Amino acid sequence: MTQLRNVAIIAHVDHGKTTLIDVMLRQAGTFRDNQKVDERVMDSNDLEKERGITILAKCTSIQWKDTRINIIDTPGHADFGGEVERILSMVDGVLLLVDAAEGPMPQTKFVLMKALAQGLRPIVIINKVDRPDARVDEVLNEVFDLFVALDANDAQLDFPVIYASGRNGWAAKDLDAPRENLHCIMEEIVSYVEAPDADPDATFAMLAVLIESDNFLGRILTGKVESGTVKVGMPVKGLNLDGTVVEQGRITKIQAFNGIERVVVNEAKAGDIISIAGLSTTTVADTIGALELGSPLKANPIDPPTMAITIAVNDSPLAGTEGTKVTSRMIRDRLMKEAESNVAIRVRETETADAFEVGGRGELQLGVLIETMRREGFELSVSRPRVLFQTAEDGTREEPMEEVQVDVDEEYSGVVVEKLSLRKGNMTEMRPSSGGKLRMKFLIPSRGMIGYQGEFMTDTRGSGVLSRLFHGYAPYKGDIAGRRNGVLISNGTGVAVEYALWGLEERGFLIIPAGVRIYEGMIIGQHSRDNDLEVNALKAKQLTNIRTTSKDEAVKLTPPKTPTLEQAIAYIEEDELMEVTPKNIRLRKKLLDPNLRKRAEKASKSA
Numbered sequence: 120m121t122q123l124r125n126v127a128i129i130a131h132v133d134h135g136k137t138t139l140i141d142v143m144l145r146q147a148g149t150f151r152d153n154q155k156v157d158e159r160v161m162d163s164n165d166l167e168k169e170r171g172i173t174i175l176a177k178c179t180s181i182q183w184k185d186t187r188i189n190i191i192d193t194p195g196h197a198d199f200g201g202e203v204e205r206i207l208s209m210v211d212g213v214l215l216l217v218d219a220a221e222g223p224m225p226q227t228k229f230v231l232m233k234a235l236a237q238g239l240r241p242i243v244i245i246n247k248v249d250r251p252d253a254r255v256d257e258v259l260n261e262v263f264d265l266f267v268a269l270d271a272n273d274a275q276l277d278f279p280v281i282y283a284s285g286r287n288g289w290a291a292k293d294l295d296a297p298r299e300n301l302h303c304i305m306e307e308i309v310s311y312v313e314a315p316d317a318d319p320d321a322t323f324a325m326l327a328v329l330i331e332s333d334n335f336l337g338r339i340l341t342g343k344v345e346s347g348t349v350k351v352g353m354p355v356k357g358l359n360l361d362g363t364v365v366e367q368g369r370i371t372k373i374q375a376f377n378g379i380e381r382v383v384v385n386e387a388k389a390g391d392i393i394s395i396a397g398l399s400t401t402t403v404a405d406t407i408g409a410l411e412l413g414s415p416l417k418a419n420p421i422d423p424p425t426m427a428i429t430i431a432v433n434d435s436p437l438a439g440t441e442g443t444k445v446t447s448r449m450i451r452d453r454l455m456k457e458a459e460s461n462v463a464i465r466v467r468e469t470e471t472a473d474a475f476e477v478g479g480r481g482e483l484q485l486g487v488l489i490e491t492m493r494r495e496g497f498e499l500s501v502s503r504p505r506v507l508f509q510t511a512e513d514g515t516r517e518e519p520m521e522e523v524q525v526d527v528d529e530e531y532s533g534v535v536v537e538k539l540s541l542r543k544g545n546m547t548e549m550r551p552s553s554g555g556k557l558r559m560k561f562l563i564p565s566r567g568m569i570g571y572q573g574e575f576m577t578d579t580r581g582s583g584v585l586s587r588l589f590h591g592y593a594p595y596k597g598d599i600a601g602r603r604n605g606v607l608i609s610n611g612t613g614v615a616v617e618y619a620l621w622g623l624e625e626r627g628f629l630i631i632p633a634g635v636r637i638y639e640g641m642i643i644g645q646h647s648r649d650n651d652l653e654v655n656a657l658k659a660k661q662l663t664n665i666r667t668t669s670k671d672e673a674v675k676l677t678p679p680k681t682p683t684l685e686q687a688i689a690y691i692e693e694d695e696l697m698e699v700t701p702k703n704i705r706l707r708k709k710l711l712d713p714n715l716r717k718r719a720e721k722a723s724k725s726a
Contacts, residue, residue, distance in 0.1 A: 130216035131224035139285035147181035212312030219253035225588040317389030323347030357401030371397035424478030425519040429502040431474035441700040442498035447473040542567030570689030607644035640711025
């Protein structure tokens with residue numbers, strides 16, 4: 120009889136979860152020897168492959184001897200932490216992956232805290248032990264200290280340790296043991312993780328943990344069957360957290376996991392992780408059960424969003440020239456579809472019919488949504504991100520706070536402390552770290568971190584590591600200074616001329632190259648001073664029949680500092696927008712007409 124084990128693999132971003140699963144799938148015989156498989160096969164969408172991070176949690180399954188092991192690959196970035204929390208309710212054990220050089224990071228602490236709180240006993244894997252800067256013994260001590268700090272019980276503290284190099288495909292219980300394969304990880308899962316404690320003869324009940332949409336099947340809900348047996352055609356109902364019946368329906372399809380594929384099955388029993396179709400309004404954290412089920416299963420409520428942007432119809436002079444999906448109805452339908460399948464995203468209609476407030480857990484999550492829509496052919500205008508405040512019981516205003524951890528060379532520590540202090544950061548810890556670096560921890564308002572990542576990488580010459588984690592709400596910390604420089608604004612519409620841009624370089628730096636279409640009110644560069652400046656980027660050189668040897672005949676422009684989507688969304692101020700199309704990202708003023716801008720500025724000063 121086939122045994123069953125359900126485990127999740129949890130870690131900080133970029134500590135090697137997805138790469139390790141790749142090799143486990145290969146060594147368990149999931150793929151044929153001659154089968155061509157992409158690297159990081161679990162990162163299946165384009166953005167995951169490009170960025171090298173896991174955005175969506177996914178389930179896979181391997182057969183190891185007479186045991187089927189369901190493994191869930193989880194996101195490692197704090198913006199997607201809500202998904203990790205729900206996934207842990209599906210499993211009976213976790214593999215905690217820790218980088219042998221970096222050691223435990225903020226997201227390691229977050230995911231481990233959630234796992235320990237649910238009573239799970241982790242298997243610790245020290246990964247990348249073959250790194251030249253690995254500090255294996257020190258990292259293992261840090262992991263143990265973290266378990267103690269998070270109030271792990273005696274059973275959880277007695278965790279097994281495996282040393283591994285996921286990229287090179289080996290793992291061992293001892294650093295001196297032969298380095299051949301990952302078999303010891305599979306053996307440890309089978310022996311250490313308990314089989315699901317479930318009764319296949321009880322009333323059917325299943326908690327919806329993941330949700331997605333399919334053009335043919337409709338809404339697909341994934342979760343673990345907590346009790347009973349479910350069959351295709353069976354009548355079921357959905358219950359929300361307070362026990363109210365959401366809907367009744369029939370199961371139209373059941374899918375189980377086999378390797379990286381889903382296979383259709385006729386029934387599933389308690390302990391199985393499956394996806395089902397047939398319900399249209401039941402969502403994540405709801406219970407799906409037989410009609411006689413009396414009460415819902417315990418579930419974690421969805422984390423509220425801490426940050427929001429406004430996405431609206433693109434109304435620039437170039438609107439409709441580069442995208443195919445430009446109307447407010449198309450944008451609304453797409454955002455509502457996203458909110459249905461991604462429960463961490465909240466969409467709210469605003470007073471104006473062509474603008475929508477989109478809330479999420481951070482800049483990365485919102486940036487991923489915008490980039491996805493852009494690739495689908497949408498044209499959008501996007502506002503600067505703003506944090507969502509809440510009101511405390513005593514009536515005071517509270518704002519979201521983040522725990523920020525930075526590892527920097529000592530020579531850069533001063534500038535980092537200065538910059539984070541200006542952003543209302545409060546240092547809570549400072550100590551030496553690996554490789555001669557300093558590790559510092561701060562508590563800082565979420566709004567203070569908007570746009571800081573790029574500045575941090577510049578200040579540390581690309582050598583620093585910064586990690587963020589939502590900490591909670593705290594009283595409002597006061598105003599934080601925004602961008603110190605003004606911008607260069609085009610005063611006309613046409614094609615940017617090389618000669619004109621060359622003449623503007625002494626005013627600041629440019630963000631557009633010559634030869635691109637620009638319009639009145641579009642931002643083409645950053646001013647060297649603190650005020651905005653309207654400039655002419657359309658002026659061509661006057662041609663004469665007199666030959667000269669002056670130096671301005673051969674115009675050489677400095678390469679423009681074209682911002683990425685994440686840089687652009689963090690750069691803009693309250694009176695500015697980011698125009699996003701499938702081909703371009705442009706920055707512009709909300710009010711394109713300079714006279715309207717002046718009136719609005721006077722009105723705001725008088726107010």
